[in-house]
Amino acid sequence: MQKYCLALDLNNHPDLIAEYIDYHKNVWPEIQKSIKDSGIINLEIYNVGDRLFMIMETDDNFSFAEKAKLDAENPKVQEWETLMWKFQKALPQAKSGEKWILMDKIFELK
Template sequence: MRYCLALDLKDDPALIAEYEKYHERIWPEIDASIRESGITNMEIYRVGNRLFMIMETDATFSFDQKAAADAANPKVQEWETLMWHYQQPLPMAKPGEKWMLMEKIFQL
């Protein structure tokens, strides 16, 4: 299955550069938590301060299970807290909502 998600970064070139630097080599525990959840491929693209994530998953993946596993993993929580220093919610996000699932509106 493929999922596409969006999130904004704080519109500050120095913070954006730091965020990208972290993603040149994510922590091994974060890599492991992504793979163990059933995500088989993940890409993040940026334009300006807008991020676009593409996730490819296997049949075992569940957003609810991933969220529960992340909440129970101190290293993931440390990473998420650090990343939130650079990120900000989309204008239409509900309180506490980060990466927002996008709706596919076209396919060729």
């Protein structure tokens, strides 16, 4: 199993942030299926202000490249992603079209 942490910012408008959170209380079933089908075992999103953190636990076969390929071929995922861009803004480190940025782990208490 692998664990990843990613970050993303939201447009800093209280109504948009509230709407984004509401969408994530009822994520479309097709989106949940696409997440599971890609090898993601658990996925959590945390929010503070306009910042989001995502923690993903994946099986050993998970690949970001394969997930991106599957998402690009799935019209429902593309519909969801287009809708979510209304709320999201890319971090300064993001490449063109990139949303969630993989974070580097700098500490772990064992």
